Amino acid sequence: MTRRPTGAGSRETDRRQHELEVQVRPVVEGAGFDLEALTVTQAGRRSVVRVIVDSDAGVSLDDIATLSRAVSQELDAGDDGFGSQPYTLEVTSPGVDRPLTDQRHWRRAVGRLVEWVDDGRKVQGRVVKVAGDVVTLDIGGTTREHQRETVSPARVQVEFSKPDGGKEQRS
Structure with missing residues (x-):
């Protein structure tokens, strides 16, 4: 599921976010996790890519570190050069305040x-x-x-x- 951050609205941002989700989902699912959300926001000249993952067994700090490396490698290897643009990658688990919906x-x-x-x-x-x-x-x-x-x-x-x-x- 992709959620648009508050205040975002350009079609280019939405398109880019969707493309990144398609690119990152197999990496996350291949490691045994669910991709709960992926958002892209601008922070100055950098993009902040936030990847939220979860699993039935939970998510440990070691899992986060392993997924961060794998997602970063995938983004850097992309043909479109996203990895060549300045970005900050945040891989995290959902907080306790996440609404239970699914x-x-x-x-x-x-x-x-x-x-x-x-x-x-x-x-x-x-x-x-x-x-x-x-x-x-x-x-x-x-x-x-x-x-x-x-x-x-x-x-x-x-x-x-x-x-x-x-x-x-x-x-």
């Missing part, structure tokens, strides 16, 4: 406390299970199934101590 986002949040807005009020629940478009949530001790679109977008909440003593609740 099924894979919800699947990766099993065991986590999430918050969403329902009829204008904030609701929190713990993700128990995800099966297709159905999300099972524990809300105040009651387990309920919801269609994913009715609780999306939700955001993972930061917890300093988990109710199960800190153990992950993965299924």
